[in-house]
Amino acid sequence: MNDVVIIGAGPAGTACAKLLAENGFSVKVYDKRAEIGAPKRCGEGISEASQDFVGKIPDKCIAQKIKGARLYAPDGRYLDAILSSGGFVLERKVFDKWLAEEAVKAGAVVQANTFISDITKDERGYFSGVKGEFSGNKFEEKARVVVCATGAESPLRNKALGVFSKVNLIDSCIQYEMTNIDIVPDLIHIYLSNVLAPRGYVWVFPKGEHKANVGLGIVPQDKKPGAYMEEFLKLHPEISKGSILEVNAGCVPVGGLVKDMVANGFVLCGEAANHVNAIHGGGIKEAVLSGQMAADTIAECLKKKDVSKSALSAFNNRWWKERGKYLRKVEKLRETLEKLSDPDLNDLVDALKPEDIIEFSRGAKLSILAKVLMRKPKLVSIARHLL
Amino acid sequence: MAWNINNNKCLRCGGCVSVCPTAALELRDNIIHDEKLCTLCGVCEKACPVEAIKVTKK
Structure with a gap:
């Protein structure tokens, strides 16, 4: 019997695991991907200040240091905002693995390539474990608390708590990692335009002198992000002259913060609870914070030997007070x-x-x-x- | 009535899974579709970033 099983080894799951392991609890983290952190799911930007929660980010995780942002109006005029404390464009594949290793160092067990098909319940109706497959071999694992940190793209959050994203509350996104392009490398570039990216924006996040994540997110519709991307690239020969090294897609929640994230023996955190900044779609910092807050509550509950919904709801109260109220305003x-x-x-x-x-x-x-x-x-x- | 996916277009991002109200979709090596749960509501087709999903209601 584990104290805690966590589904998903992204920033929320591993942050939660690290803190619980540091408090002496036995923790297992499963991730369905064959490689933790891959494929990357975002523009990879993070503010320098996020290190207050994430910890000092090692150089190996950083593709580019950023001084500020260049914000483009639809008519092409732009404004540079140089921040006193800047940011980084990460190498998510390295960063996510680093976070997972930190959790392992603290005493957690992490296992990739493990698909969780079901969350099981005990005779009292408490969530009590998971059913899954590691490299194709079926297994069952028991836990006092199950944490769902799967991100939005898993049906488990829906099966457990009935949570899913309303289609008008996601941004549908496409991103090319491109090389041999000409950009100012120490600024992130944000293009606002209802023509180029209705409701969302186009981003160019540099990953070196001539390399960047070039992406865009839009309100879901018949015309797909790829078609908008083609139009953006046509207008920007300095970018379209480059080569495409990687293509990513995804849907980012930009609303629908989940009110009640707990059940008996169960906690939902990170992007699975739509914990994302609705303006820029960034979720790493929110994921880490929500994973850590979940860990604090779970640790308290395990110590008191009460993992009922009412005991775990301390997480709801704290998260809504410290993050939810603010993220609602952002929304x-x-x-x-x-x-x-x-x-x-x-x-x-x-x-x-x-x-x-x-x-x-x-x-x-x-x-x-x-x-x-x-x-x-x-x-x-x-x-x-x-x- | 049918739900179809073009696996050559699909980038396995799971965006469709995140909006499915009935948990009828799941991302494994490909998107797995449970026709018993699916109501053919079509939100997956709308969310999909790459036009991989086609839902026909007639």
Whole structure:
């Protein structure tokens, strides 16, 4: 019998595992992928400040150090915001394995290529283990608590808690890792445009002098991200001249934060609970924080020998207080930005000052956006809506 | 009525799985479709980033 079984060895699962193992609990983490961290699922960007939670990120995980962001208006004008503390574009395949190794060092067991087909329940109706296959061999494992940190792309969160993403609350994304392109390598590049990427944005996250993740996310529709990508590349010969080294796709939750993430003997965390920043779609930091908070609660509950839903709901309370309230605001902000037309977005980028973005990066406050919008007469009505 | 996937187009991202309201989809080596659970609602086709899924309702 394990204290905890965790499904998914992404940042949420391994952060949760590390903390539990450090507290002396026996933890097993299963990941269905043959290689942890591959294929990568995102633009690989993370802020330097995230190291406060993630730990000091080793150089081997970092493809490019970033000073700030270049924000492009639909009309092509741009604004550079140099941040006092910058960020990194990671090599996720190395980063995720590093996080997994940290969990193992703390005492957890991690196993790749392990598909979990079911979460089992005991006679009291408590979740009590998993059924799975390692390299094709079936097994069953028991645990006092099962943690579902699968990301959004697993039916287990739905089977356990009825959680799935509403289709209008995901962004459908495509990304090319490209080389032999010409870009400013120490800035991340964000292109806003309802024509190029309705509701979402195009990103170019450099991974070296002439290499970058070039991706875009859009509101789901008949016209697919690949078609939008083709149009973006046509407009950008400095990028389209390059070669494609890797193609990734994915759907990122940009809303639908899960209210109740626990059941008897069960906790949902990370992207599986839609813990993603709805403005930029970043989820690494949120995953780590949610995995750690889940671990704290589970450790307390195991010590008290009470893993009932009501005991585990301390995780709900803490997460909503420390992250949920903030992420709900970010969601509201996205809903507001979504209403802006391309001329509005031109005005917005025009009205923005670099210090607004810096202030914004410290905490996505609606009041900051409102302040910016107030600078443009046409946008005042939207600003009022925010206040 | 039918649910179809083109495995040459599918990038195995699992986006369709994340939006399926009835847990009828699962990502293994390919996307596994459970026709007993599927209601042919079509949200998977809408979410799919690469036009790999086709749902016909008639």
